[in-house]
Amino acid sequence: MPPELDPRLTPARPDLADIRLRGQVEAARFVEGRRARIAVPSAPLRRRPEPQAGLDTEVVMGDAVTVYDVSQNFAFAQIARDGYVGYLPEAALGPADPAPTHRVAALRTFVYPAPDLKRPHVAHLSLGAAFAVDGREGEYWRLANGGYVFAGHAVPLDHAEPDAVAVAERLVGTPYLWGGRTSLGLDCSGLVQISLECAGLTCPRDADQQERALGTALPPGLDGLRRGDLVFWKGHVGMMLDATRLIHANGHHMAVAVEPLAVAVERIAEKSFGAVTSIRRWADGAAA
Template sequence: MPPDLDPRLTPARPDLADICLRGQVAAERFVEGRPARIAVPSAPLRRRPDVAAGLDTEAVMGDAVTVYDVRDGFAFAQIVRDAYVGYLPEAALGPADPAPTHRVAALRTFVYPAPDLKRPPIAHLSLGAAFAAQAREGEYWQLASGGSVFAGHAVPLGHTEPDAAALAERLVGTPYLWGGRTTLGLDCSGLVQLCLESAGLVCPRDADQQERALGTALPPGLDGLCRGDLVFWKGHVGMMLDAERLIHANGHHMAVAVEPLAVAVARIAEKSFGAVTSIRRLAMTAELAETGAFTPSAAS
């Protein structure tokens, strides 16, 4: 694969590739992907079509995907949301339509076989999962795919969270999971992606991609930081809650945790990812700081 193409984002193998890549990559045949959608609560995306292969990321119900090949129970596919490519379980795929109308805003919610909290649930959905609401029955949405979800746990698809850092705080204690991006388990960049997407921002999946794509770089040093600023190491990312505290999913605590940035910087430099590579400020963070909605020393 040409060095300017990121294999994580390029739907190409030696035997086939996306037809849009003709002339850019070598492949035995070029195909046009078909649209599909994740029809289960969550689905692991792996680098190889093997259940023993490591978890690269996760797709959740409602995620649009483009499928290029299916064999032996695995689909070679690309998640539309962040363009990540890999192998999804074939059984996780459903039709592309109907498109979702609502997303889960609670950390988790149950899918019931009927609009009745006393019925045994048939599944659970994580924060950010989306569904097509067919009708409202009392306090529940009836899903087009079957089952019912408590309406108070969902918001219309276009709704955005006003404070990504506040959402991150709700996730404190979530176990660390390499490749995880549900509220059952998160890695560092999965936490950032989930929170920023809930706030209405397009966010790449991995920390190095986020560092290249998000915000503007601040001058070197740890002074003058604001709530929402992103701190990057080579292979790691966290979000500032105020001028001094960092929230991040990390292997030291094996959870989403809050700690003083200075403590994290010293430990990470000594034991894992080395020095901070950059600190980046998002447009929404800069706007809040300029309007005085929060100050560099404020925690909310």
């Protein structure tokens, strides 16, 4: 694969590749992927088609994907949200239509078989999961694919939270999970991605991608920071809660935690990722 093509974002293998990559990569055959959508509450995307392979990221209900190959219960696919490529469980896939109309705005909610909170729930959905609404019964949305969700836990798909940092604050205490991007477990870049997406902003998946794509770089130093500034290390990212405090999902606390930036900088320099590589500010509160 040419070095300019990021393998995380390039749907290509020696035996097959996306037809749009013809002339850019070598492959035995080129295929046009088919559209699909995640039909389960959440699913892992792994770097290899093996149940024990490392977790690269996660998808949630409603996520659009392009499927290039299915073999031995795994789908080789690309996530529409951020372009990530890997292997999903075939059982997680459903039809591309109907397209979602609403998404979960609560940290998590339940799917019920009827519009009745006393009925045993059939699934739980994480913050950001999306679904198509087929009507309303009392206080519940009736889902086009079956089941009911409490309407107060969902918002229209195009709703944008006014403050991405406030979304991150709601996730304080969520356990750390490498590759996680649901309210049951998050890694550092997953926290940033889901917080910005809830605010209506496009955000890459990994910290190095976010460092290249988001906002503008500030001068070196830890002074003059403000809410929402992103602090990057080689392999790590956090978000400023205010001028002095950082919120980040990290392996030291094994959770999403808030701590003084100076404390985090000293510990991280000594024990893990080294020095801060950059601090970036969103342009007018949005991703550049």
